[in-house]
Amino acid sequence: MALIDWIIIAVFLISLISIGFFFSKRNHNLEDYFLGGRSMPTWLVAFAATGTSISAGTFVGSPELGFNTNLTYLMLCIGAILGGILVAALVLPKLYNARTITIYGYLGERFGGVSKNASSAMFLIGQLFTSGSRLFIAAIAVSVILYGTIQFEFLIYSIIILGIVSTIYTMAGGIKGLIYIDTVQILLVIGTGMVALLIVYFTLTPQMSIGEIFSALASGEVKNAAGEWVAANKLQIVDASWRFDVPYNLVGALVGCTIFKFAQFSTDHEFVQRQLTCQSVRKAGVSLVYSQILSLPIVLIFLAIGLLFYVLYSTSGDPAAITQFKQDARDIFPQFICHSIPTGVRGIMVVGLLAAALSSFNSAINAMASSFVADIYMPLRQRLGHAIVSDGDQMASSKKMVILMGAVLTAFAIVTAVMQERSGLNLVDFATGVMSFSYAGMLGVFLCALFTKRGNTTSVIAALIVGLLIVLLLQPYILGPLSERLFGERIDIAWPWWCPIGAVVSFAVCCLGKKKTKNS
Secondary structure, three states: OOHHHHHHHHHHHHHHHHHHHHHHOOOOOHHHHHHHHHOEOHHHHHHHHHHHHOOHHHHHHHHHHHHHOOOOOHHHHHHHHHHHHHHHHHOHHHHHHOOOOOOHHHHHHHHOHHHHHHHHHHHHHHHHHHHHHHHHHHHHHHHHHHHOOOOHHHHHHHHHHHHHHHHHHHHHHHHHHHHHHHHHHHHHHHHHHHHHHHHHHHHHOOOOOHHHHHHHHHOOEEEOOOOOEEEOOOOOOOOOOOOOOOOOOHHHHHHHHHHHHHHHHHHOHHHHHHHHOEOOHHHHHHHHHHHHHHHHHHHHHHHHHHHHHHHHHHOOOOHHHHHHHHHOOOOHHHHHHHHHOOOOHHHHHHHHHHHHHHHHHHHHHHHHHHHHHHHHHHHHHHHOOOOOOOHHHHHHHHHHHHHHHHHHHHHHHHHHHHHHHHHOOOHHHHHHHOOHHHHHHHHHHHHHHHHOOOOOHHHHHHHHHHHHHHHHHOOHHHHHHHHHHHHOOOOOOOHHHHHHHHHHHHHHHHHOOOOOOOOO
16 A cells, blocks of 8 residues: 555544543543443434444445345345334333443343343353454455455454554543544445445446446346355345245344344343433434434445446456455455555545444443443452442543453454354354354343343343353354254254344243242
8 A cells, every 4th residue: 555545544543542532531430431421412322323333344244245145135234223123112211211331230130130240241252252253354354455365364463453453542532432433433434335336336337337237237146055156136135035044035134133133232232332322212212223224325335345346357357356256255345445446545445444343343342341340340349348439440440441351352353263264154144143142142031121020040041051052053063064963954044043043042041030029
């Protein structure tokens, strides 16, 4: 990259850190640091929540998905909107009115302190998988930009660089700073995505008309579950098949994905934390639904980039290029940024990539730190007779925990790089599906807490463990060989169904526990 590109990137990173330290002076206690004093504007929270949803998995993974498949992934965005509406109507009022620092404080009031700690621990474990995978995906692009390759060694270097930068400004600014930073970053993601789409389009149009581009896509190819390329319409949006081994069909979107997103928006403190900063529960619900509506066109932009890449490389007359990307398209967009984007614009595109990567990673660091401090660390100190009382000491402890969580997440991102290779899933499916490890059990527990009078500490812990084990069993590299051995036929369950299946079992397990009364 040219000097002007590096200058643009440096200005962006310095600006993020400066915003973080600017807001550091406005945080006086834990509620300021982790919930913004519950005073953030609805529109700002909506953009910030969109930034949390739109990660490097969208920026890097969606072009890969568009190149390999079609537009059926958009149906999952409809499921996300439906899940958001259900959470806004049924769950947010109870969580918001509980007035706790984290949503797991609600479980503490319902089932006791041990249940709160167990749920918070499950959230932390889930975030190690989820945000580790996002950082790993972002590192793919950074590795291409810095080193020209995605060899494992250079991926590690890139992961560490991203982790350090994100941890610094997250530690400084707290949730207030993050919400403003995330808003700026999502606007950069939208802008750079549209610029990239136009550049790819104008690269094609000297040789092809719009009609020819659509015709090439309509008679294109997609990569099936077996990894084979077959003839198919790459413009297809709706798949009405009733198959549970296909992730992007109608039933998977409207049922499986809706339940998955319901779990995400109600049990994942990274997402709920944004809504808890709003001035009222109604505004919290509005910001959640708006964020998911806004996500749909953003996802479409990056899928369309991948579709145009398919046409570009299929008609380029370079068999080596199309063969290379048909084998592994994970770095197709970063490679295009490095080699086909003009100087200056290239720096802006890299800024958009970093914005997508850091917006979700910094959210995870802050959410994990708030959960660990409020639900585990401070109660533990109090039980040991070393309670942290003053606001100043609480703030200092919180910032130390942000640094700790940033370091742990950065390290775990390396683990997810190995996991993705083993799973055989594309980047988007891997980054999304891995969330189910914690969501399944937590959704079962939350549903029991919110809508029944059943459950106790023992059943809560059992439900969390069972949910994780069910999702582990449904992994393709476990369920496939196991089903072949038991039934003589391979069975695969697509990732949108992992959370619903695990949640149903976990809910049943949690409800087995009888609520303890004061006299019992």
